Amino acid sequence: MPIKLTNAQVEEYNEKGYIVVEGVLSPEKLAKLREETDKIIAAASSVTENNELYDLEDSHNASNPRVRRIKEPYNHVPYFWDLAKDSDVTDIVAQLVGPNVRVYGGKMNMKAAGYGAPVEWHQDWAFYPHTNDDVLATGMLLDDCDEANGPLMVVPGSHKGPVYDHHNDGAFCGAFDPDELKVDLSSAEKLMGPAGSMTIHHVRAVHGSALNTSNRQRRLLLTEYAAADAWPIANLKGGFEAFEGRMVRGVSTSQPRMAPVPVRMPFPGAKKQGSIYENQKGAGRRYFDTFESKTEAAE
Numbered sequence: 001m002p003i004k005l006t007n008a009q010v011e012e013y014n015e016k017g018y019i020v021v022e023g024v025l026s027p028e029k030l031a032k033l034r035e036e037t038d039k040i041i042a043a044a045s046s047v048t049e050n051n052e053l054y055d056l057e058d059s060h061n062a063s064n065p066r067v068r069r070i071k072e073p074y075n076h077v078p079y080f081w082d083l084a085k086d087s088d089v090t091d092i093v094a095q096l097v098g099p100n101v102r103v104y105g106g107k108m109n110m111k112a113a114g115y116g117a118p119v120e121w122h123q124d125w126a127f128y129p130h131t132n133d134d135v136l137a138t139g140m141l142l143d144d145c146d147e148a149n150g151p152l153m154v155v156p157g158s159h160k161g162p163v164y165d166h167h168n169d170g171a172f173c174g175a176f177d178p179d180e181l182k183v184d185l186s187s188a189e190k191l192m193g194p195a196g197s198m199t200i201h202h203v204r205a206v207h208g209s210a211l212n213t214s215n216r217q218r219r220l221l222l223t224e225y226a227a228a229d230a231w232p233i234a235n236l237k238g239g240f241e242a243f244e245g246r247m248v249r250g251v252s253t254s255q256p257r258m259a260p261v262p263v264r265m266p267f268p269g270a271k272k273q274g275s276i277y278e279n280q281k282g283a284g285r286r287y288f289d290t291f292e293s294k295t296e297a298a299e
């Protein structure tokens with residue numbers, strides 16, 4: 001049976017800016033998702049540098065392939081698009097952003113056992129501001145996720161606050177200086193659950209995640225959804241046709257709804273182009289340990 005959010009879950013999302021919904025993916029769909037993911041990862045051994053599909057850990061090499069992220073997998077493997085437009089997911093999204101829904105983008109963050117990279121605190125809104133903020137990201141858990149394998153952490157209520165400056169040294173860096181914040185990062189909650197659960201976080205919510213130091217991987221398939229009348233103001237992603245092709249529910253509109261939302265543009269662009277992991281290399285101060293910093297400290 002497809003899942004419908006209760007009123008309490010919708011209220012919780014509106015209040016805190018996130019929820020976790022268990023059992024969204026059936027065991028069959030989860031098995032297929034893992035199988036398709038394994039195929040993409042197996043093909044990474046022939047890849048030597050970041051490209052349009054792979055984002056690699058700094059320690060990646062052919063004999064020891066280490067993929068940090070699969071970029072926009074739905075552009076490369078049909079099953080990922082099937083999942084992005086699966087009504088088990090989009091009907092839930094529609095309860096939060098309205099009936100007309102478009103995919104903005106997506107990726108799978110791998111967070112491998114032992115070294116899976118952290119993601120510094122940030123707001124997705126700083127990367128892709130829209131004309132209104134009925135925009136969110138779902139995160140499908142491919143693995144059971146608990147405290148130890150690097151859960152996504154979100155600061156409750158931060159989606160109602162300001163958009164922070166994600167620049168350093170005159171360029172966008174996809175992270176903010178944790179010392180400049182007006183929110184209490186220690187209040188962040190961990191979005192955990194069994195495989196097949198789906199996290200949902202609001203586009204303005206402050207979030208991040210730590211290094212995976214456990215012996216279990218944590219793969220999270222993130223898909224960004226927007227109300228059809230929320231138009232991106234920094235990048236349509238692939239031009240108008242591709243943008244329209246990402247409608248997954250209801251009808252499109254060429255009349256954006258303008259809301260009084262705080263916006264900072266992600267320009268000048270990042271000195272380290274590519275994924276958020278690359279962008280954040282330009283950040284001045286880091287909050288989370290990295291595999292490299294931990295190893296150095298231990299030596």
Ligand SMILES: O=C(O)CCC(=O)C(=O)O
Nearest residue numbers: 109119151152209220276
């Ligand atoms: O994978 C994670 O835990 C964090 C993901 C995230 O916030 C991002 O990639 O924008």
